[in-house]
Amino acid sequence: GQQVMQIPQYQHVQEGEDFTTYCNSSTTLSNIQWYKQRPGGHPVFLIQLVKSGEVKKQKRLTFQFGEAKKNSSLHITATQTTDVGTYFCAGPLRGNEKLTFGTGTRLTIIP
Amino acid sequence: DAGVIQSPRHEVTEMGQEVTLRCKPISGHDYLFWYRQTMMRGLELLIYFNNNVPIDDSGMPEDRFSAKMPNASFSTLKIQPSEPRDSAVYFCASSFAVEQFFGPGTRLTVL
Numbered sequence: 001g002q003q004v005m006q007i008p009q010y011q012h013v014q015e016g017e018d019f020t021t022y023c024n025s026s027t028t029l030s031n032i033q034w035y036k037q038r039p040g041g042h043p044v045f046l047i048q049l050v051k052s053g054e055v056k057k058q059k060r061l062t063f064q065f066g067e068a069k070k071n072s073s074l075h076i077t078a079t080q081t082t083d084v085g086t087y088f089c090a091g092p093l094r095g096n097e098k099l100t101f102g103t104g105t106r107l108t109i110i111p
Numbered sequence: 112d113a114g115v116i117q118s119p120r121h122e123v124t125e126m127g128q129e130v131t132l133r134c135k136p137i138s139g140h141d142y143l144f145w146y147r148q149t150m151m152r153g154l155e156l157l158i159y160f161n162n163n164v165p166i167d168d169s170g171m172p173e174d175r176f177s178a179k180m181p182n183a184s185f186s187t188l189k190i191q192p193s194e195p196r197d198s199a200v201y202f203c204a205s206s207f208a209v210e211q212f213f214g215p216g217t218r219l220t221v222l
Contacts (some may be wrong), residue, residue: 033209042202042213043154088154098167099211101154 003027003093004102012108019079021105023072023089030092032065032072033099038085043101046074081109115214117203123220129191132217135184136205144211145178145188146202154202160186193221 003026013019023032031050035043047056049065049072056063062075072089086106090099116135124130136143144159158168163180171178175194180186190197200218204211 031209042216043204043211044213045210048209098156098159100156103153 004089004091004100006087006089006102006105008105009103010106010108012110013079014110015081016078019076019083019107021074021087021089021107023074023102025070025091025093027093028069030069032069033090034063034072034074035088035090035101036085037088037104041085043088076107079107079109081111083107084109115203115205115212117201117214117217119217120215121218121220123222124193125222126194127192128221129189130193130197130219130221132188132201132203132219134186134188134203134214136186136203137212138184140205140207140212141183142206142211143180143186144204144206145186146204146213147199148202148216149199157188190219193219195221197221 005024007022011019031048033048034046036046037043047063049063052069053067054065060077064073074087076083086104088104089102092098093100115137118133141162145157146154147157148154155170157170158178159166160180163183176190178188198219198221200216202213202216204213
């Protein structure tokens, strides 16, 4: 079964509001990746975090890797309609190449 | 580069028929992954190859599923015989480092 959980499963926000999705793994991860999937599209790589406590920013997106390397978060500031989609975290639970994807958080923006 | 190419994009078939999905990875990538995405089970890794060799097929649901990679530029995922519960979007992805590049997917419907 799933060993990488994300919450919330769904999030509806007004345009301009902030959004956060949380990712939790049952085991320590060597790294964590984030992907975005637009409705009807395919997952697209956003970023990889490797170090404990690492924080990376991409414009309005802030990614964080937990100190224990078992959790991560993605925060979007001032959401825009282009942010619509499902955000997945993914980590190598077994081995280095094989990723286990989280359950995903589906973001909907209310204009 | 055209990215990962998958065909067909949509497939509708009847239960019991053989289905073959095709994938052309990005040139130079040495890893190829097959995923299945459904609402119920999310994004699941079925099998992955490294340098055309299957490394881990533990995600393949059952013997009805088989995958091959005869050369570095082509892979197939075959379902024989197909069943309605196989209905899903099947993604192929390739990589040479961290980032996985996903194809557009094949939406399979088994009636």
